[in-house]
Amino acid sequence: MGSEDSFTESTWDLGIHDAHCHPTDDMSKAGTIPTMKAKSLTIMGTRQSDLPLVTSLAKDYPEKVVPSFGYHPWFSYLIYDDTGPGGEREVDKKEHYTTVLTGTPTEDLISALPYPRKLSSILTELRSQLETFPKALVGEIGMDRGFRIPFPDNTGTEAHAVYTPGDAEDGKRLTNHRVSMDHQKKIFVAQLKLAGELNRAVSVHGVQCHGALFDVFRELWRGHEVEVESRKEMKRRRRRAKGEVEGHEYLPDIEDSGDSGDEFSEEVRKRQEERKQEYMPKPYPPRICLHSFSAPAQTLQQYLTPPSAKKRYPSRVFFSFSSTINARPEKGHMEKIMETVKGVPEDRVLVESDLHTAGEEMDAALESAVRVIAGIKEMGIDECVKMLRENWREFVFGDA
Known part of the structure; x- marks a missing residue:
């Protein structure tokens, strides 16, 4: 066993799982995955171009990789919702972007943007990928009120839309157009329902829209609350x-x-x-991870407070934290995150790197995140690792 205040090989041997990461954004380091100290990586898909890469890593390293397939809200404007009334008609590119983007996009911008893909086709592809990998998750999905779409690079493909948090901070390459929350919600809900149908966990992104995010879940949960037996x-x-x-x-x-x-x-x-193996499709996912959770304690309590004394929400919600997003001292995050982490029950906490490259840097980010949680929860390192390990197993695999 590792010591209570340090990481040793035996500490890593206990099993540290990355609940959310993006190594497909830098495939040059993907070959380091087998030698990483982390027990497993839950690798997120975010758009059409990286989903095949997630598939390839899951096939190459089945003992190390848990794949996750989904469309991130940053790429939701590239999707045309053809699932509603009249949606089967031919997609009008100009009408689509004028409708889903805030402000009025110029003719030049519309011309440079790729032709939107139909949501029905995307859901069919996601279903196929999820059925290929029975334990795969749906993610990264969600909503983001602050995101602004980047300027196209005139390739005519979605490749222009690769976007990282740094772009938002320094304002580079970004237009003044945002994706309407109504459109983001449609794409998000469609993927949540697919996860519910296939009994898969989801990894969720939420920025500047904590209340709206909770309202989406509450709408899906309504009428499905679970009776609590005294x-x-x-x-x-x-x-x-x-x-x-x-x-x-x-x-x-x-x-x-x-x-x-x-x-x-x-x-x-x-x-x-x-009975465990019997599953009736639901309109909501069975398990939810709110990744890099940064909402205030008040929002946390919304998820933890049952709707009534004799009922509880049907999805089990986990809260994931990273040292790269949540707990960066240079950004003044620590004071804010301490209150939130303290309020999360011990059986609902996860850690993640949220990094875009595999290897030693990802392991270091995970170690840092574990240290943060152990410190705030006043736990020994090994004790914390064991807790996080069991939480990750339940999040990914459920009761099985």
């Missing part, structure tokens, strides 16, 4: 179940559910496993 009701049900005649299902108490070898206990476990 402890008293649970005990009453279990006593009643024990007294039923043979042939009725027995629901064991926790103390009765150990590894006894009798056939009856084995049959109970078999039935429980069968």
Whole structure:
């Protein structure tokens, strides 16, 4: 075991998982993935051009890579929503960009932008990729109120739209046009519903729209809230179940559910496993990661507070933190993030690098993020790593 305040090889051996990263943005370092200290990388897809790269890394390094397929809100304006009434008609390029962009784009800008792709086609492709990889996630998806689209590079493809956080900070290459929140929401919700249909977790981006993001989830959850059984009701049900005649299902108490070898206990476990494998499509994802979560504590409480005393929201929500986005001391982030991290339950925390290149730099970012969480939660490093490991497993794989 590693010491409580330092990272050793045995600390890494416990299993540190990157919940959100983008090594496909710099494929020159992709070959370092097998030798990285991180146990696994949850690699995000963001646009048409990098989804094949995510696929290739998942196939090349199946023991190390968990793929995630989706369209980032920064690229949502390149998608035409043909899923609504009248959407099957031919796409009018000028009408599309005039509708989905704020302000009035010039003729020259519209001409230089690529022809938008149909949302129906994109969803078909995403479905195929997700079915190829049964444990793949949907992501990175979400909404961003602050994003401004970049000037095209006249290639006539989506390649011009490659965008990094630095572009927003220094204002380079950006127009004054933003993507309407209504359009972003349509693209976002379509992907959330696909995740719900296929029982996949999602990794979500949200900038300057924390309230709007929560409202989207709440709309999808409405009418699907889960009834919470009180402890008293649970005990009453279990006593009643024990007294039923043979042939009725027995629901064991926790103390009765150990590894006894009798056939009856084995049959109970078999039935429980069968129920786990049964899944009815839902209009919302089963598990959600709010990546590089930077919302205030008030927003955090919206996700953690049940809608009523006897109900809870049906999706399990995790909150991921990085040292590259959340906790950069030079940006004055630490004071803000400390309150938020303190408020996140220990079984809902994840760490990520959110880096665009694999290798030692990504490992270092993960180590830094773990140190931040361990420090704020007042935990030993190894203890923190174990907690984060189990949280990542539940986020990606669910109850299985």
